[in-house]
Amino acid sequence: MSHHLPEISDEPVIAEVIAHTNFLVSTGATGTRFLKEIRDNKKIMGLKCPGCSKVHVPPRLHCPTCFVKMTEWVELSGKGSLTSYTVVRYQEPYMPKEPPYAYGVIQMDGADTGLAHFLGEVDLDKIKIGMRLEPVFKEEREGSILDIDYFKPSS
Amino acid sequence: MAERIAIVGVGQTIHKSRRPDVTTAELCAEAVEAALADAQMTMKDIDHVVLGSFEVADGYFNPDKWIIPEIGAVGKAGFEIQNVGTTGGVTAAASFNLAATGMFDAVLCLAWQKMDEAAGAFSRGGGGANEYWMGQFPMSPITNFARRAYSYIDRSGCTEEHIAMVRVKQDQCAMKNPCAQLRLGLTIEKVMNDVLLAWPIRRLHMCPTTAGAAAVIVCPEARAKKVTDKPVWVEDWFTCHQGGALTMAEDPTASTLRYACDVVYKRCGITNPLKEIQAWEVYEPASPAELRWMEEVGICDDYTAWKLFEQGKVGIDKEIPFNPSGGVTATNPIGCTPVVRLVEAALQVRGDAGEHQIPGKIERALATGYGGQGENVIMMLRKTA
Amino acid sequence: MSTDQKQEQEFIQFRYPRQVPYQHSLGYQSKFANGLKQGRILATKCPVCGRCTIPPRIVCPFHHVKQTEWVDQGQRGRLVSAFKINFPMFDPRTRELQSWETPLVAVELEGGASMDGWCSELDTSKLKTGMLLEAVWRPEEERQGRGDDILHWKPVEE
Numbered sequence: 302m303s304h305h306l307p308e309i310s311d312e313p314v315i316a317e318v319i320a321h322t323n324f325l326v327s328t329g330a331t332g333t334r335f336l337k338e339i340r341d342n343k344k345i346m347g348l349k350c351p352g353c354s355k356v357h358v359p360p361r362l363h364c365p366t367c368f369v370k371m372t373e374w375v376e377l378s379g380k381g382s383l384t385s386y387t388v389v390r391y392q393e394p395y396m397p398k399e400p401p402y403a404y405g406v407i408q409m410d411g412a413d414t415g416l417a418h419f420l421g422e423v424d425l426d427k428i429k430i431g432m433r434l435e436p437v438f439k440e441e442r443e444g445s446i447l448d449i450d451y452f453k454p455s456s
Numbered sequence: 457m458a459e460r461i462a463i464v465g466v467g468q469t470i471h472k473s474r475r476p477d478v479t480t481a482e483l484c485a486e487a488v489e490a491a492l493a494d495a496q497m498t499m500k501d502i503d504h505v506v507l508g509s510f511e512v513a514d515g516y517f518n519p520d521k522w523i524i525p526e527i528g529a530v531g532k533a534g535f536e537i538q539n540v541g542t543t544g545g546v547t548a549a550a551s552f553n554l555a556a557t558g559m560f561d562a563v564l565c566l567a568w569q570k571m572d573e574a575a576g577a578f579s580r581g582g583g584g585a586n587e588y589w590m591g592q593f594p595m596s597p598i599t600n601f602a603r604r605a606y607s608y609i610d611r612s613g614c615t616e617e618h619i620a621m622v623r624v625k626q627d628q629c630a631m632k633n634p635c636a637q638l639r640l641g642l643t644i645e646k647v648m649n650d651v652l653l654a655w656p657i658r659r660l661h662m663c664p665t666t667a668g669a670a671a672v673i674v675c676p677e678a679r680a681k682k683v684t685d686k687p688v689w690v691e692d693w694f695t696c697h698q699g700g701a702l703t704m705a706e707d708p709t710a711s712t713l714r715y716a717c718d719v720v721y722k723r724c725g726i727t728n729p730l731k732e733i734q735a736w737e738v739y740e741p742a743s744p745a746e747l748r749w750m751e752e753v754g755i756c757d758d759y760t761a762w763k764l765f766e767q768g769k770v771g772i773d774k775e776i777p778f779n780p781s782g783g784v785t786a787t788n789p790i791g792c793t794p795v796v797r798l799v800e801a802a803l804q805v806r807g808d809a810g811e812h813q814i815p816g817k818i819e820r821a822l823a824t825g826y827g828g829q830g831e832n833v834i835m836m837l838r839k840t841a
Numbered sequence: 842m843s844t845d846q847k848q849e850q851e852f853i854q855f856r857y858p859r860q861v862p863y864q865h866s867l868g869y870q871s872k873f874a875n876g877l878k879q880g881r882i883l884a885t886k887c888p889v890c891g892r893c894t895i896p897p898r899i900v901c902p903f904h905h906v907k908q909t910e911w912v913d914q915g916q917r918g919r920l921v922s923a924f925k926i927n928f929p930m931f932d933p934r935t936r937e938l939q940s941w942e943t944p945l946v947a948v949e950l951e952g953g954a955s956m957d958g959w960c961s962e963l964d965t966s967k968l969k970t971g972m973l974l975e976a977v978w979r980p981e982e983e984r985q986g987r988g989d990d991i992l993h994w995k996p997v998e999e
Contacts, residue, residue, distance in 0.1 A: 306883060309875050310872070310875040311875070312875060313868065314866075314867040314871040314875065314986055315866055316867055316987075317863075317864060318863045319861065320860070321860050322574075322857070323574075324514075324573055324857045325854050325856050326479075326515065326573055326856075326857065327475065327478065327570070327572070328479065328854065329479040332479060336853050337853070361481075361525065361526055362479075362485065362526065363485050363527065363528060365525035365526070366528065367528065368499045368527065368529075445853075445855070476850070573854075593957050593959075593989070594931065594945075595957070599926065599945060603921075603922045603947055606922035610970050653926070653927055653928050654925065655925065655927075656924075698902060708921055708947060
């Protein structure tokens with residue numbers, strides 16, 4: 302019964318596969334507190350490390366440098382400076398906005414880390430590193446980082 | 457010449473079905489804090505980190521980005537490993553390899569799984585199946601072990617009741633382990649009347665989905681002796697990943713466990729495993745698998761393990777102390793599960809397992825990791841150097 | 842992105858539904874898929890040990906030699922295991938949760954290789970290890986070069 306079976310094609314076959322996933326991501330107690338302050342009080346909060354005194358925004362439970370639990374919450378004004386940015390001009394599935402749009406890293410006054418977010422109410426060609434920014438909150442807030450609609454230039 | 461290596465600290469979370477109060481990274485930090493405290497070390501003492509993640513089972517992609525800062529390990533040497541169910545096993549094996557080079561003073565082995573974030577996607581959706589070869593059929597760990605158990609019953613002559621005995625024994629052990637997830641107070645009757653998933657697998661026979669993390673700190677001999685007066689020596693380790701090919705060819709009930717154990721027993725000079733190994737933490741994803749694995753590790757002849765349960769010989773304080781922690785049907789943070797086996801085996805060797813401690817001196821303990829269609833990782837621990 | 846909250850939850854969680862398309866090259870195994878389209882089950886054979894394996898492989902996993910020989914595994918095989926899935930499970934084709942009436946069988950083919958499939962006999966008490974089964978194929982125009990081109994395996998009288 303053994304053959305090389307030349308009558309069956311060796312034509313390469315590509316198998317089309319679609320992987321469906323539906324992951325649920327926990328923000329944990331720390332992330333939940335951060336998001337609820339934004340949702341309920343339009344406040345941006347950070348956590349201060351008892352070891353090195355750095356303020357982390359967004360907050361995390363442990364200081365990455367000292368590996369100690371951070372428990373001291375610090376309220377920030379929300380104002381800050383742009384440390385880096387880019388303008389997205391291409392489209393992919395699952396993008397949160399229609400291109401073109403700009404996002405950047407914002408260092409909040411009183412914080413030692415950067416928060417990534419969208420930039421709005423700004424001419425995409427006139428964004429400058431170091432420019433002053435402030436958050437614009439959505440009317441309807443649901444407990445998400447996107448409850449901050451974007452950061453806009455502030456005077 | 458490789459350095460002799462020892463485990464100087466172990467830590468694990470209390471395992472639960474859901475942990476919405478922590479992120480995956482924060483869950484990991486709990487295990488790392490526990491392992492560092494156990495070793496009386498700080499993160500400053502660690503010079504290499506190995507992360508083990510079965511990414512598809514918790515959807516936490518590129519996890520080092522999140523976890524390394526959360527455990528305060530920024531700037532340390534490190535990498536991430538994944539290998540389905542044996543992920544924790546290869547993470548441990550890689551950590552052992554690194555420590556044995558003598559290039560690192562203390563290697564942190566960390567694995568986790570937060571299955572509450574992906575349970576629906578993974579456990580019933582054929583998450584482990586190759587999309588092309590078996591993807592057309594609704595394959596999952598449940599159907600895989602139903603098929604194995606069908607053939608085991610067919611070949612061994614055991615009954616469903618014997619498989620229920622295995623599950624009850626696992627639960628009796630888990631009831632004594634405060635870290636175990638399912639502590640149910642089961643009886644044979646309860647198991648026999650449980651929901652049938654795919655004959656002969658009932659819901660209780662299958663490992664649960666778990667959120668949990670575990671960590672182990674491994675040092676070369678000189679450092680280990682300075683750190684602790686209770687080092688657990690890692691005598692040997694071996695990974696065998698020819699599962700799909702090796703197991704399905706002739707025997708639908710087999711895994712690579714026998715082959716992998718033979719390699720390690722030979723190198724360690726073990727001729728009578730039941731006598732020379734006093735504690736067993738063997739990764740059994742379903743209760744009937746425990747029967748076959750007991751045969752494959754050399755405790756008894758093929759297709760006879762069920763008789764040992766019938767005779768009441770298996771349990772923490774019995775002749776065969778198999779999976780005293782309650783095993784994987786009680787607790788299964790899947791990619792982390794082999795590290796949980798390693799933590800439990802190390803505690804047994806130290807005599808620190810608490811209520812589920814096996815009585816008497818534990819000179820050797822065997823921990824394993826299982827994955828996919830029969831892949832295995834073997835980790836042999838010893839009390840004396 | 843939307844919060845997963847029918848009522849206010851203590852801890853915020855986010856659900857991320859995604860559909861990710863892949864194109865997997867079957868490579869040397871393409872011959873197997875092309876065989877299915879013609880109603881034939883092919884396996885590679887090791888020149889050293891004579892084992893036939895499905896999935897077919899370019900190299901024998903045991904002997905690390907090239908497997909240039911393809912063997913037609915025939916249309917019949919022996920039942921290795923059979924059970925029903927008694928809980929709703931995702932259909933891998935549609936990803937819809939559904940019930941499954943048909944037993945899942947492992948079949949050892951006449952040519953020596955094994956594969957999975959469905960069984961036409963719905964009463965599992967009538968299915969015995971070692972019984973002879975025969976492949977029932979989808980109509981040729983419906984075949985896609987996949988394992989489920991075989992509609993089911995049907996018990997045959999001996």
